Amino acid sequence: MKLFLTYFLIPHIIIAFTSCQQAEEEKFVTEKPEDSRFTKVALVEKLDEPMELEVLGDGRVIFIERKGKVKMFEPSTGGTKEIGFIDVFFESEDGLLGLAKDPGFDKNKWIYLYYSPVGPVSINRLSRFTLVGDLIDMDSEKIMLEIPHFRGCCHSGGSIEFDSKGNLYLSLGDDTTPFESDNYNPIDERKGRPENVDAQRSSGNSNDLRGGILRITPQPDGTYTIPEGNLFAVGTPNTRPEIYVKGNRNPFRIAVDQKNGYLYWGEVGPDAQNDSLGRGPRGYDEINQAKNAGYFGWPYLIANNKPYWYYDFDKQESIFEYDPQGPINNSPNNTGIKQLPSAQPAFIWYPYAESEDFPQLGSGGRNAMAGPVYYHDLFPKTEVKFPKYYHGKLFIYDWMRNWIFTVTMDKESNLDSMERFLPSVVFDKPVDMQFGADGSLYILEYGTYWSAQNDDSGLYKIEFSAGNRKPIAKASVNKNQGSSPLKVQFSGEGSMDFDEADSLLLYEWDFDGSGKIQSKEKNPTYTYEKNGIYKPILTVRDKEGEKATYQLEVTVGNEPPVISILLDNNRSFYWGNPILNYQVTVSDLEDGVISEDKIMITWDYLDSGFDRVEAAEGHQQEHPSINLLGQNLTVKSGCNACHGIDNPSIGPSYASVATKYESDPSGKNYLVQKITNGGGGVWGERQMPSHSHLSQGDIEQMVEYILSLSPNKQSSPKNRIPTQGKLKLNQHVKENLNGTYLLTVSYQDQGANGIAPILRREQIVFRNPMLLAAEADYFEGTAKANWQDSKMIKFTENQSYIGFNDIDLSKVKNLIFSLDPNKKSGWFEVRVGGVDGKIIGKTPVISEDNRPKNNQKKWFDYSMEIEEMNGSENLFIIFHTETGVDIWGSFLMNSVSFKSD
The missing domain is CATH 2.60.120.260 (Galactose-binding domain-like)
Known part of the structure; x- marks a missing residue:
């Protein structure tokens, strides 16, 4: 009878479960999901002016920062590393601005960057680079376009996107100051005036790429061709065939519909607060749509083709209003055609005040941007993809107002309606967004203030859940190393569930990796009686049976050394130039009496600041006599992403490099040049990026650190001091600097009971107050x-x-x-x-x-x-x-x- 019931019920349970899933999926076709169905996951935070991102097919994310860094987020480790650096001019609105991956990236590893190169020539540049491994080969640069740009002011644009046919779109601002035209249209034609006060030379000029969005087709050799259907046919006199749309002020972020090829962009508008009878309309930001190539009005029209006046700055007179049916560019600064195409109205437009046409967009500061159009069927079935409710909708967002809206369109892609996306979720200056291969939405947030490293900036991922969401497991211990018996206090604090009260979560602890549940408490204790390396696992389950795990490591058999430093002074600051008395003692349970020569004590002075290098307890493998400043610099420079100390990674291990060059008289200078210039060929084909942005002195310290890691190195550092004595803090006085003093004590025990030696380091940093x-x-x-x-x-x-x-x-x-x-x-x-x-x-x-x-x-x-x-x-x-x-x-x-x- 029991067998019959089991056989009879299981299919019905499966059918019921499947029906439930289908009901959830069908529910969110026409019904808007509640905000709680979405989870905003922080991937990396505290970025330095992030600009654009690209999500790779395997979930890795490449993103750029305006001052020249190209970074990669690695989801398998949760870490972020610098994969390239371009020395850029980053004043005003210039810098490293645009990023896109090639449609064939999985095979060719090409990415495109738009940036402002340093140097005396005022240009912005579009280039293609190749990734070798996870690093950009800076020598692979193929310069595709160089565009003149007036440095010192405004409107660089710089967004890059591809369509489904392999065409690259690049947005360019009008390169014109808004401040000398009372924040109306800048068309100052007077002789002797700076070139950047007349947008007719750029946005209204068919022979100038600025103030337009280009469409080109990149070729394998680094050149490009012109696709059919751009605004001006190849060979048309006084025009540039690269131009797809023209009449832009500052198209800062663009997107291309991957099904129909329609182009969308946010147009950052001027700042005039009020309409003027003799000058024209107040300022508006725009969301624009180009179903085909076209001219979009600036600097003659704005919003839904509201006309500006032709204003004579010499006479301070308003002469006539511009005609949207065929604006004429008679500026002496124009090198293109005079009769421009008819102007296309904006798709959506809004001023500082509440919009009469789109009141739902609110009021206040504005900075419009366009995101992707979501198509449910372009993504495989995943647990996190957005539902069908958002199918065919355009995502738009505003950098200043911190909102995201979705735009619903009719069958002809005309505007139907708009609604706020996740109004309960905080966004801090969203600056770029893209759907990943799993159908979740990735967002870069710039943070509160312009031209600043903001701690509220970051890279985030928004995931959707149609049904029950997995809980999150977090675990920690009060002690993960020690002699046996070792009593450990475990904690499941931080574990949580989005769908029910955290108190309803079930906790299961496997302390020794046996696969058996040994405790169901949230914060249990456990005593390890035998020596060994254990990997305890916490599993948390919700009431639906969804589970998440978190693994730790506990090493039993070797008690870590204990270091004590006695001082007769404040341990953080120095005042004046004091002399301090100190005494160091080290004890170790297994090693017994420790001779002084086994304890490494160093006294260092740095003429600049110092960031303490933190390492997980019990996993530090550094040698006790390392160059601490050099270690600090290699960590800050991202070198550890590609090199292990004893094990090779993308590049060789530091120990291998040290062994190879330690006895070569020219080895240090060679390594300094190698790190400065980058390159490959010694340890294989992988390329190391150039580090020319670092100072020569910093690179020399890094090389000294690397060479100190040789397994053959036995010499004692020059700055070694005894276990007790006096410390003189007088070098900052001699050099008139506010430097930093480091008292560092290191001891590595001998290991015990089959457990590897443990290195412990204590450091006191004396800073200027x-x-x-x-x-x-x-x-x-x-x-x-x-x-x-x-x-x-x-x-x-x-x-x-x-x-x-x-x-x-x-x-x-x-x-x-x-x-x-x-x-x-x-x-x-x-x-x-x-x-x-x-x-x-x-x-x-x-x-x-x-x-x-x-x-x-x-x-x-x-x-x-x-x-x-x-x-x-x-x-x-x-x-x-x-x-x-x-x-x-x-x-x-x-x-x-x-x-x-």
């Missing part, structure tokens, strides 16, 4: 902004904060903030331990009224007394305001100084 706010360790509600070649912090909301790790506050009595209230007011709390920790100081309200009357400079110092503490704490500086902040006026902080008297 003035810390830049932009170099803090924690940021919330803040942005880093550039000002006169330096970075400052903008507090962008109430209770925003910065925080510094591990600050020794002993003997510190005052903090001095270098501030600019920037027309705002607010006060600061200083807390230790966390943002909700103990308050040790609080300022009254600070505003322009606090600025010393004899100090009209941007920054002024504000001193506050704090409660003196003993020992090191994480320190948080929290900003409060009742007057509010905004993008134009936000409280600014340049530095924080710690004073002992």
Whole structure:
């Protein structure tokens, strides 16, 4: 009977389950999914002005940053590495602006970049490069186009996209300043005026590529041909055949419908607030659609063909309104045809104020951009692809207003309706988006402030779930190494589920990799009695049976060494040029008495800052006598993405390189040049990118670090000191620098019970007591902004904060903030331990009224007394305001100084 029931019920269960799935899929054909069906996943954050992205077929993501870096996100590891660098001119709106992969990328590995090369010639350049492995071969560059561009102002455009036929589209701005035409149409034709005050020389000029979107067909040899159907046929006098659409102001982000080939772009419009009887309409941003080649009006028309006036700047008179049926370009700066094609109206348009035509788009700052058209049938069946509800819809977004809308079109692709996409989700200046091969949406977010490295920038992925979503597993331990018996406290904190209360999750722990469940508690303890290397696994399950796992590693049999450093002074800062007494002791359970010569203690001075290199506990394999500055620089430069210390990766291991060149008198200089210039051929065909953007001194430190990793190297470093004595902090005085001192203690034990040796390192960093706010360790509600070649912090909301790790506050009595209230007011709390920790100081309200009357400079110092503490704490500086902040006026902080008297 039981067998019969099982046989009878299982097919019905399968049918019911299948029917449920189908019902979910069919449900989201006409019914809009709720926001909770989408999950925004952070892939990498805190980027430096991200611009464009490309999602590869295997889920890797290439993206660019405006200052010249090309990076790759690797989903299998969750890591990001630099795969190329172009030395670019990145002032104003120039830099590394555009990126696209070739339609045949899987075979040819070609990518296209649009950038502003450094040098005396003011041009922007479209080039093709080849990826070798995961690195760009910079010598593979094929220059396809060079376009003159007036450096120092505005409207570079620079977006690159391909259509389904292999045609490349490149958007170009009008290269014209908007500020000398009262933010109406810039058509200043007066003699002796700068060239960039007349957009008729670019956007209205059929013989100039600027102010247009080009369409070309790249060829295998790096050249290009002209496809049929561009705006001007090949051979037409005074025209450029590359032009597909013309009459653009600043088409910053473009997209191509992959089914019908229609081109979409966001047009960033001028800033005039009001219509003018003698000048023309107020400013509008536009979303445009080109079903075919065409002229789109600028600088003569805007929005739905609202006409500007021809304004005589000499006489300051308005002469006539332009005719959208055939605007005429009579500018003396025009080298093209005079009679332009009839102007095409915008697809969608909106001003600063609430739009009468599209009120749902809101009001305020604006920066329109166009994203992809989604087609459900272009993507395979995956668990995360967007539903059929979005089939055929255009995604548009606004960089300033932080919204995304989907646009529904009729059968002829004419505008039907619009609706907000994920209004409950926060987007911080979306700058590019693309659907990946799995049908999920990838988004680059620029962050709050222009021309700044923003901590709220990042690369994100939006996934959809029609049914139950998998939970997320997170696990940690209080100790992952030690002698037996080893008692370990496990934690499942951070595990969560999107579809039900986290308290309903089921936890299953396999502590020894046996496959057996040994605990169902969320935070259990377990004691390892036997020596060995264990890989405990946490599995979390929701009520539907969906599961996720998280694996750890625990090593039993060798107790890590314990290092103690005694000092008679503050362990974070130096004041003046003190002499410090120190004493170092090292103990190890298995090694017993440790001789002094086995303990590596070094004393270093760096004339610039230092970023501490962190490594996972128990997995550091560095030699105790390494060059720490060189190690720090190789990590910051992304070298570890391609080289292991003892194991080869994309490139050879550091140990192999050191062994090869350590006895060669010219080896160091050779390696310096090799790292500077890049190249390949010594260790195989893979190419190393050029690192010419690094200073010669930094590269020399990196080479010294690499050479120090030779397994044959036994010599003791020159900066080695004994286990006790005096430390002189006087080099910064001699060199008149605010340098950094490093006291580093390293000891590697002998291993025990079959467990490998463990290296432990303790380091004390003595810094100048003035810390830049932009170099803090924690940021919330803040942005880093550039000002006169330096970075400052903008507090962008109430209770925003910065925080510094591990600050020794002993003997510190005052903090001095270098501030600019920037027309705002607010006060600061200083807390230790966390943002909700103990308050040790609080300022009254600070505003322009606090600025010393004899100090009209941007920054002024504000001193506050704090409660003196003993020992090191994480320190948080929290900003409060009742007057509010905004993008134009936000409280600014340049530095924080710690004073002992």
